Amino acid sequence: MSSQQLVLNLSVEPDAVFGSFNATGNELLVDMLQKVACGQGEKQVYFWTPDAHGKSHLLQSACHACANLGRLPAYLPLKTLVKAGPHVMEGFESASLICVDDAHLVAAHGGWETAFFDLINRVRQLEIPLLITASHRPAELYSLPDLISRLGWGVVINLKALDEQQVRLTLIARAQKLGITLPENVVNYLLVHFPRNIAAQMACLSQLAELSLVEKRVLTVPFVKKTLQNI
């Protein structure tokens, strides 16, 4: 398989909307986020999990819902922004909703923790809703007591993993949306050979869907085996 074909972006990234998120086990959190995106309910929600269970998807969904109402969300993915330094957290006071993704990446960095603390103070003062994701609870990550205390101000909640059956159903539903058939034995193969968290499984499916469209092949275990080994 040539890498040139892989750069064809066939828009197989899952749509970051609440409707495409399997909320099983996380119904309360998703309900809260939907309300916050519309400017109702909680002023601050911090949700955490060390694994890839869809934290970014949920933040993106909140931004999407907020923008759909003609409001202006700001999404701060710290994975990308961390290289810019703590000042990148400044100036978002005109946003209708602020979403800080992967907040654990700035834990234990003095300047960053202070900048994060300052951001919370400012948005709280202006009553801008704030959504935060991280790998662990605040007290397990940060060293600045003022920041830990402010992160505990709103709701702190764990994003729970989907069980195997739910991951299976989510994969099949996503495949259907992409217009491909995902046989049972292929799902079994993916679940045995790749991390069972939803993000890893969706990433595999995206790659497979892209290649199956490019090569005009149906998804079979030998094809999946060969393809994913090459990637």
Place this chain on the structure above:
Amino acid sequence: MSDTLWKSCLSHLETELSESDLNTWIRPLNVGGTPGEVLRIYAPNRFVMEWVRDHYLSIIEKTLYSRDEQKNIKVVLEVGTSAPTSTQASEHAKKPTQTVNGKPRPSDRRKTSSQASLPPVEHNLAPNYVFNQFVEGKSNQLARAACSQVAVNPGEAYNPLFIYGSTGLGKTHLMQAAGALMLNNKPDARVVYLHSERFVGEMVKALQQNNINEFKRFYRSLDAMLIDDIQFIAGKDRSQEEFFHTFNSLLEGQQQIIITCDRYPKEIDGLEERLKSRFGWGLTVAIEPPELETRVAILHSKAELSGVTLPNEVAFFIAKRIRSNVRELEGALSRVIANAQFTNQTITLEFAQNALRDLLALQEKLITIEYIQKTVADYYQIRAVDLSSKRRSRSIARPRQMAMALAKELTSHSFPEIGNAFGGRDHTTVIHACRKVKQLMAEDAKFENDYQNLYRTLSK
């Protein structure tokens, strides 16, 4: 006009860019400018501006220039907001938001004629931070009384008023309540609340933009300056210098200063001695962690504000387990209320226990008897094993009693379990230790101070 133009441009960009890129780089932008001539695009900060310039400016221009009527429009990208100001200080001044009662009153005797002509300031006070929403208890009554006094007689009663205590105990609430009462009594008073980090940020911006004189004039013109978490100014020499002069100027003019900090002035490392000394010129008051009854009252008060009836046993259940600060109490209560509303259930003890299961499991995990023993041993500079030994000298027995009392207060272990963890002692020994600690706290200020220090350290 600029807004309409930007909205149509945004609609087009929505078809070209990913949702993630839009939310990170494009939607946080603001616009302004002269209709038909210049479209000014303001980025929240330099990094975003540079990123937009390097990755999206050409797409934005292409989108704009695709329409005939906008072919000659000039696009300017810069850092700022849609109403650019020279400094944040002037931003404080731009909105006439001091509208408590909305009645202008005659100028104060302390105001000079030039002050009288100053524009109104933005006070930054939160509407819910008022005295009647503050729950008073033994731990905070002195600070509350001092704030009320200051609000009634600003610049006269206690100046400066320095409030210190751990995070999340209500310092900001009290300070802002004092500011709100000042404004209520005198709606045209120039009261500003700000965080010390903001003071530093605005000063740096003023220096960069060559506007330091405007910055100085603004802060020195205030009737009351409420500055939160002053410990963040530590180690920032230029900011301390500027704050020192602002402080002196306000004090000389009998303008009120209220400062909060997480520790006693003398304990702030990296703060100039002259500032430490001046902070102690007025009144210094402490806020301690709220005792159980106050925590229960806080929960009832917050629940009432949310329109929810909280059974007493639920309030006691939460308050017994979350002891360190009020923010965490609020967070736990929000969790219970959100859960009840989502599932449409009544809040009962069992329901609250379920809703907070993971949160409380963490609390239990963080504060173990072993951790308490280690912390107390370190504090008294003895070995942790001595606490479980048979030794009965006072230098060991007192820390042991202290550790036992803290274990009873901070964990849910029973008296027998605690006794067992201290070398297999009987539960009556633990009961005696708890009584002894209570008695010593009432009689000996140093012992009480030791207890409070350890309690704060352990419940952080």
